[in-house]
Amino acid sequence: MRRGTFREGTVDYAAVGASHAPDLMQYPPERSLPAEESWRIGSGEDRFRTAGEALLSWTAQRAAGLALEDVRPAAGPTYAGVSFDHEGNAIAPSRREQEQRYDAEGTPYAGPGMTLKVRGRVKGLKADGELRVISVTEEPRRIGFVLGTMGGSSVVSGEEAFDVDWREDNDEVWFTVRAFDSPNRPMYRVLPALVKRRRRELFARYLRAISPLYATPI
Template sequence: MSTAHFTYEEVGATREQGHCPPGFHPLRVRTRIGEGREVFRRASEAVMTWEMHRALGVGIEASADRAAPGTDVTVTLAGVVRAPCRVVWTAEEPRLAGWAYGTLPGHPECGEEAFLVDRTGDGTVWLTVTAFSRAAKWYTRAAGPFTRAFQHTYAHRCGTTLRRLCADIPQP
């Protein structure tokens, strides 16, 4: 684990669904993945082990094979943009699994993003991506609304990719 400090004060705030600290842009994208215990198990494992992100075509360098608080993660986009982060919290419960990471110095954004798989009472499995962020580099400030549009597209692609990874599991 690096000794770098987070680039924002509200570390862990994505645990509170719907909370967005002042001065940040909120994001919430929820995607239906499928139904049943096996879909939940498969989706949870894909999220917790970085498989979903790698299947998206995103470069992931992580200090552990599985998400855990304190794990350093560097996300690489298009082989050019490097975004250092650290996992701030995880959840592994019978109907909820996922994690959030926060930005470290050098990340083009400042804030936090969470990836949560949940299985509702009717057995439906969902991926919810929540985040709060603001520009941290000149090029993300210059891109303005295009940066936020990219974040929404990325969150939707996470759901589409996870649904594809779980497509071979029989539905109840």
């Protein structure tokens, strides 16, 4: 199990990690639009592992019509902190390095500190941007990562958090995406509905990609 976080970077927003804040939907970062969606995608360990592998190997982004370019793992080792149980107790020792994995095409799996460029359009709206992987989580019942925008390269600034959870109480597997977007371009500032439209379509594509056969919206 591992939980990694980048050391330093050039993200273009202040509230790093806020996509995992419990009150994101009620109190989003200033001038940002929050969003959250969650789907049940099956049950059991096999479904959890399969969805987690798909997530970390960029299946959601590619299936959303986004081309990945210039994917670069972080330079040098990254720190992987301890994992915690629901009461906040440490359950695994930290490791100083994480082994980089690659998919069949040679693209690195998501790793903390990694940078990449994405290009594409969503419902006619531009979705290009430079991104940094803020953190990666691989635990016995949770797999996920957080992406943050860099350098004002996108039409919005903010974060996306992707998580696959295997619940102990009922064996169900859920895929959740949470995000907050702050418009960068004048058109999006004047018409925030465009930001919401872009986000809704991205969420729908992400969710269909991770479980095209089993997903059931709540």
